[in-house]
Amino acid sequence: MIRAARPLDRLAGGALWVALAVVLLPLAGMVWLAVRHLPAVWLAPRGLWPAIRGSLSVVGVGLALAVPAGLCGGVWVAEVRQGFLARAVRLSAALLGGASGVVVGYAALFALVHGFGWGFGTAAGGLALAAVMLPQVVGATTEAVAAVPDALRDASLALGANRRTTVWRVVAPAAAPRILAGVLGAASLGIGETAALACTLGWTGVPSAAGSYLTRAVWSSVRRPESGAAALAVLLLVVLALRAAADRMGGRS
Amino acid sequence: MSPFGGAGGLGAVPAGQSAVPCFRAEDFHLFCTAGELLRGVDLVVPGGRITALIGPSGAGKSMLLRSLNRMHDRVAGLRVTGGLWFREQEIYAPDLDPVCLRRRVGMVFRQPVVFPASIFDNVAYGPRVHRLELGPAGLATRVERCLRAAGLWDEVRDVLRQPAGRLTGGQRQRLAIARALAVDPEVLLLDEPTATVDPVATARIEDALLRLRGALTVVVVTHNLAQAARISQQTVFMLEGRVVESGPTEVVFHQPRDTRTEDYLTGRFG
Numbered sequence A: 001m002i003r004a005a006r007p008l009d010r011l012a013g014g015a016l017w018v019a020l021a022v023v024l025l026p027l028a029g030m031v032w033l034a035v036r037h038l039p040a041v042w043l044a045p046r047g048l049w050p051a052i053r054g055s056l057s058v059v060g061v062g063l064a065l066a067v068p069a070g071l072c073g074g075v076w077v078a079e080v081r082q083g084f085l086a087r088a089v090r091l092s093a094a095l096l097g098g099a100s101g102v103v104v105g106y107a108a109l110f111a112l113v114h115g116f117g118w119g120f121g122t123a124a125g126g127l128a129l130a131a132v133m134l135p136q137v138v139g140a141t142t143e144a145v146a147a148v149p150d151a152l153r154d155a156s157l158a159l160g161a162n163r164r165t166t167v168w169r170v171v172a173p174a175a176a177p178r179i180l181a182g183v184l185g186a187a188s189l190g191i192g193e194t195a196a197l198a199c200t201l202g203w204t205g206v207p208s209a210a211g212s213y214l215t216r217a218v219w220s221s222v223r224r225p226e227s228g229a230a231a232l233a234v235l236l237l238v239v240l241a242l243r244a245a246a247d248r249m250g251g252r253s
Numbered sequence B: 001m002s003p004f005g006g007a008g009g010l011g012a013v014p015a016g017q018s019a020v021p022c023f024r025a026e027d028f029h030l031f032c033t034a035g036e037l038l039r040g041v042d043l044v045v046p047g048g049r050i051t052a053l054i055g056p057s058g059a060g061k062s063m064l065l066r067s068l069n070r071m072h073d074r075v076a077g078l079r080v081t082g083g084l085w086f087r088e089q090e091i092y093a094p095d096l097d098p099v100c101l102r103r104r105v106g107m108v109f110r111q112p113v114v115f116p117a118s119i120f121d122n123v124a125y126g127p128r129v130h131r132l133e134l135g136p137a138g139l140a141t142r143v144e145r146c147l148r149a150a151g152l153w154d155e156v157r158d159v160l161r162q163p164a165g166r167l168t169g170g171q172r173q174r175l176a177i178a179r180a181l182a183v184d185p186e187v188l189l190l191d192e193p194t195a196t197v198d199p200v201a202t203a204r205i206e207d208a209l210l211r212l213r214g215a216l217t218v219v220v221v222t223h224n225l226a227q228a229a230r231i232s233q234q235t236v237f238m239l240e241g242r243v244v245e246s247g248p249t250e251v252v253f254h255q256p257r258d259t260r261t262e263d264y265l266t267g268r269f270g
Helices: A007-036 A038-042 A049-080 A084-098 A101-115 A122-146 A150-158 A163-192 A195-201 A214-219 A225-250 B061-068 B098-104 B119-129 B135-149 B169-181 B199-212 B225-231 B249-254 B259-265
Strands: B023-032 B035-045 B050-054 B079-086 B105-108 B187-191 B217-221 B234-239 B242-248
Touching: A007 A225, A049 A084, A049 A122, A049 A163, A049 A195, A049 A214, A084 A122, A101 A122, A101 A195, A122 A163, A122 A195, A150 A163, A150 B169, A163 A225, A163 B119, A195 A214, A214 A225, B023 B061, B035 B061, B035 B234, B050 B061, B050 B225, B061 B079, B061 B105, B061 B187, B061 B217, B098 B105, B105 B169, B119 B135, B119 B169, B135 B169, B135 B199, B169 B187, B169 B199, B199 B217, B199 B225, B225 B249, B234 B249, B234 B259, B242 B249, B242 B259, B249 B259
Parallel strands: B035 B242, B050 B217, B050 B234, B105 B187, B187 B217
Antiparallel strands: B023 B035, B023 B079, B234 B242
């Protein structure tokens, strides 16, 4: 627990509790609201299930695209470290990571939904989410691979294994817990993504947009606060669970 | 084509009986961006014996050892001049594949390294990587033989499928030896293998090395002079990137020709 030995420590400890309260009290309130209006929130046709299903499928598609690409890119960047292509991959990942969701979403709306005529839906949403999550996966993988001690690589090379074998059979398993933590973090980011999904799955007022997702359920139920609160509670609890799992994973390497 | 490719190649000479020395160095220099680390090493390492590399810190012992199976290849700005041979093969020849060299010249490091896998999979790593056609039973036999040779079998026979990370430091180092033996190398290089383990574990590792004598060539870097005297038949004394003196261990220890060797052995420096 926090031991306040000096005034500064005490201040910091107090600030921590305030921050915790700022997060936890509204969360508790929302959970309470959601529980009190249980049937209204959960029962079809206006319940939360479509939103949860929509979020899960779009995050699933996003992960299915972002994880293999991010894994290969991250391992490659970390092991190669120099050269034009490695710099280019790092730069694009940084660029993509710096772009806010609305930029990615607008690009997807422009190119995928309208340009290629995919329309609003899981395909465009998944691809947009993949673009949001990819830099996270690349970054986590790069860091995880770079954190693997060189002694491990040397031990494998000294047995006559080549570079590629060493990377896939020794370095990658050693980095796996941290990579998985990064993937879980990316998933929690994807669940909470709003703008990129609004542009690809549709927002209230787009007649052709059928896609529902948690963040949409949050802001589109202003007239039924218990519904929005429930959606937000579910969202935050999922994010909390993913982050906690990611922490446990990351601490285990 | 690999210089080690042919079946009737250099590997056909038994380690213990060869007239050709296992390693030979002639005016071997090694440079990297930090400067000249080996300054003209002349050396002969006979096959089938245990050779100890001794000398104070910074003498270049580990540098020389790592040169013997080209573990320096990733070092920035590495450059070598002069000659360094493994049997009749020049180690830094441009057409030599380090992967083939390292399969015949294994290495164990100062800090015990275990792969994040089971004890069995750690030892089986080399045979699997080299796709040795042993079959499941043959692989199990090989793992057992190597763990016995490293003196670890009795401690781990019932926990082979458990993560190797649960082993103690001394056990890990013996596991690393077993893992290195599993590809049937001709030479085992050890870089201060007992520097990080306790005396009991040190004794076990020394026993394992003594059992290996004759079956393969062992080159061991050590700061522990008593250890060099206990286990080696040949001793090489290095100082400032050069070999000062080398010969049979009892001669180097009891009748050193060079005063610097005597000064080091009697504790006047180092």
